[in-house]
Amino acid sequence: MELLDLKKQGIDIKEQIPLSRYTFTKTGGAAEYLAFPKNTEEVEKLVKATRENNIPLTIIGNASNLIIRDGGIDGLVIILTDLKNIKVSGNEVTADAGARIIDTAFAAAHAGLSGMEFAAGIPGSIGGGVFMNAGAYGGEMQEVVASVNVLTRDGQRKTYSNKEMKFSYRHSLVQDNGDIVLSATFKLQPGDKLEILDHMHYLNALRRYKQPLEYPSCGSVFKRPTGHFVGPMIIKAGLQGKQIGGAQDSTKHAGFIVNKGGATATDYLNLIHLIQKVIKEKFDIDLHTEVRIIGKEK
Numbered sequence: 670m671e672l673l674d675l676k677k678q679g680i681d682i683k684e685q686i687p688l689s690r691y692t693f694t695k696t697g698g699a700a701e702y703l704a705f706p707k708n709t710e711e712v713e714k715l716v717k718a719t720r721e722n723n724i725p726l727t728i729i730g731n732a733s734n735l736i737i738r739d740g741g742i743d744g745l746v747i748i749l750t751d752l753k754n755i756k757v758s759g760n761e762v763t764a765d766a767g768a769r770i771i772d773t774a775f776a777a778a779h780a781g782l783s784g785m786e787f788a789a790g791i792p793g794s795i796g797g798g799v800f801m802n803a804g805a806y807g808g809e810m811q812e813v814v815a816s817v818n819v820l821t822r823d824g825q826r827k828t829y830s831n832k833e834m835k836f837s838y839r840h841s842l843v844q845d846n847g848d849i850v851l852s853a854t855f856k857l858q859p860g861d862k863l864e865i866l867d868h869m870h871y872l873n874a875l876r877r878y879k880q881p882l883e884y885p886s887c888g889s890v891f892k893r894p895t896g897h898f899v900g901p902m903i904i905k906a907g908l909q910g911k912q913i914g915g916a917q918d919s920t921k922h923a924g925f926i927v928n929k930g931g932a933t934a935t936d937y938l939n940l941i942h943l944i945q946k947v948i949k950e951k952f953d954i955d956l957h958t959e960v961r962i963i964g965k966e967k
Contacts, residue, residue: 671718671722672702672704672715672718672719672722672724672745674718675711675714675715675718680704680706680707680711680714680715681704681705681706681707682702682703682704683700683702683703683704684701684702684703685699685700685701686699686700686703687699687741688700688703688729688732688737688741688742688746688964689737691729691732691748692732692735692736692737692887693731693732693733693734693735693792693885693886693887693888694735694736694885694886694887694928694932694934694937695885695928695932696736696737696739696928696932696933696934696936696937697736697737697738697739697741697934697964698737698738698739698740698741698742698934698964698965698967699741699742700727700741700742700745700746701741701742701743701744701745701746702724702744702745702746703745703746703748704745704746704747704748705747705748705750705751706747706749706751706752707751707752708752709752709820709851712747712749712752712820712849712851713820713824715745715747716820716822716824716849717824718745719744719745720822720823720824724744724745725742725743725744725745726744726745726747726822727742727744727745727746727747727963728746728747728749728796728849729746729747729748729749730748730749730750730766730767730793730794730795730796730797730798730800731750731767731769731792731793731794731797732748733791733792733793733794733797733887733888734793734797734801734803734887734888734889734959734960734961735797735887735960735961735962735963736887736934736937736938736960736961736962736963737934737963737964738934738935738938738962738963738964738965738966738967739933739934739935739964739966739967740964740965740966740967741964741965742963742964742965743965748767749765749766749767749794749796750767750794751767752765752766752767752768752851752852753765753767753768753769753772754768755768755772755773755776757776757777757780757782760782760856760857760858760859761815761854761855761856761857762776762777762780762782762785762854762855762857763852763853763854763855764776764795764852764853764855765795765851765852766794766795766796766799766849766850766851766852766853767794767795767796768794768795769792769793769794769795770788770791770792770793770794770795770798770803771788771789771790771791771792773785773788773795773855774786774788774789774791774869775789775866775869777855777857777865778862778865778866778869779862779866780862781859781860781861781862781865782857782858782859782860782865783857783858783859783860783865784812784813784855784856784857784858785808785813785855785857786806786808786865786868786869786872787804787805787806787807787808787809787872788803788805788808788810789869789870789872789873790805790872790873790876791803791805792888795850795852795853796849796850796851796853798810799814799817799834799841799843799850799853800841800843800844800850801839801840801841801844801959801961802836802837802838802839802840802841803839804839805872805876806872806875809836810836811831811834811836811837811841813855813856813857814831814834814836814853814854814855814856815830815831815854815855815856816828816829816830816831816853816854817829817834817843817850817852817853817854818850818851818852818853818854819843819848819849819850819851820848820849820851821846821847821848821849822847822848822849826851827848829842838892838893839892839959879921879922880921880922880925881919881920881921881922881925881927884919884927884928884929885927885928885932886919886925886926886927886928887926887937887960888925888959888960889924889925889959889960890924890925890926890941890958890959890960891924891944891956891957891958891959892956892957892958892959894954894955894956894957897952897954899923899924899956900922900923900924901923902948902951902952902954903918903923903924903944903948904923905951906944906947906948906951906952908923908943908944908947909923911940911943911944912929912940913936913939913940913943914931914932914933914935914936914939915928915929915930915931915932915933915936916928916929916932916933916936916937916939916940917929917940918940918944926940926941934964935966935967938962941958944956
């Protein structure tokens with residue numbers, strides 16, 4: 670079955686849509702085809718159609734830690750944000766891949782469950798957060814994930830345990846094998862609801878104070894090298910505030926690159942490469958991107 674046949678069946682499929690509408694950087698070229706499945710059955714149908722018709726497939730969540738090059742993406746892009754159910758059962762919370770991490774953390778808090786406080790301000794989706802083992806303020810997904818439900822590229826459903834996910838710093842198994850996260854279950858601990866919420870509000874206030882949330886950005890751009898902090902190195906290298914096109918290394922937090930207006934993905938990438946080059950020259954340290962970079966050059 671072809672993609673346009675699925676569109677006739679009611680699956681939301683669009684053609685040649687600029688992905689800048691969906692990325693947190695407000696940059697990125699067009700998707701050849703773009704689908705918003707409403708449930709896992711529609712995901713399965715879309716994946717099967719791409720496999721049978723040899724169509725490239727790209728999965729996107731909330732696009733908060735993502736740069737899509739200006740040439741866009743061939744084939745089908747699936748955005749999972751319509752899969753957003755969150756269920757609390759005992760000491761566990763199960764969230765669909767498209768559910769926001771923030772919403773999941775607050776659902777846990779309102780149920781009096783502790784463990785996801787660190788995630789109160791992470792703007793990504795559950796699928797993306799599991800994919801990259803997202804973390805903040807000393808916590809990471811690997812500390813609370815009990816299991817992950819996936820769809821393989823050949824259409825099989827699997828459930829991975831925490832150990833099977835092979836979590837490490839900003840990495841997980843599904844980055845290597847291409848499996849599509851459908852949902853994740855988090856094992857948490859009972860706690861005082863008001864204390865949990867108070868701590869989450871404190872972390873979010875800290876985030877607003879430290880991070881340039883007033884501009885579009887992809888969050889923290891670089892992984893932290895062992896024994897070093899990226900922001901101070903960028904400042905020492907004289908690169909804070911450096912701007913290429915509409916992309917600027919933030920004057921509020923040097924580890925962020927913001928869209929000051931009219932930035933392209935190419936502006937972002939040129940600034941990233943400049944920072945990497947200068948940091949290597951001055952400190953002999955290789956900076957690797959935390960942000961995911963996909964798509965074609967224009």
